[in-house]
Amino acid sequence: MGKLHDSLLSGTSGRTGRIVVANVYGNEISKVRPRKRTSPPTAKQLLIQNRIKKCAAFMQSYRAYACQYFGSRSGMKSCYNLAMTNLMENFRINYTTETINPDYPSLYFSKGNLLGAVPLGLSLKSAGLLEISWQDNSAGSPERENDVAQILIAGEDNDFTFFVENAAKRSDIKYSVNLPVNFQNKPLHVWIAFRTENGEIASNSQYAGTVF
Structure with missing residues (x-):
């Protein structure tokens, strides 16, 4: 037997049988719990599962940032949901070759109304040192x-x-990044965004390009 909990303050939650009721950001929703898979996934299903894993891994380094600075909540879609949607749309699946190819220039890690960055150049000073420059458009x-x-x-x-x-700072016009060993001696893709000094808002990220 399942049990539902009803509260005027917290909303309804719980499950009965395969029906799950939850309160998500003030919206009460109900859904059917999926049955456990008994057959192995198809090649297409594996590609879709792998895309989700790749997107989650890609966002891991900036997840906390994206949860705060990727646009604004839209209905039940959080900033995290919006950031993940951008990745999922641009990690393109080629079902013929069974490959997943990111469209790097279309990816964003930041969304907001602050004045954006104007990237000017990328330069590898050594295998472990990347210099990024931008315009002071303040x-x-x-x-x-x-x-x-x-x-x-x-x-x-x-x-x-x-x-x-x-x-x-924006006025510094450049920054040198010490690259981890696993980011050396390979093509790199770079994005830049700005955030206010007090952390209130951020800009859209801009794709600065690739460097070899």
């Missing part, structure tokens, strides 16, 4: 000059990313 505003850069780096054969939070 137009003399002290607040915008003090916005802090957030940098995301992905290696082409890595499932995981490397996130540098609060790297430098």
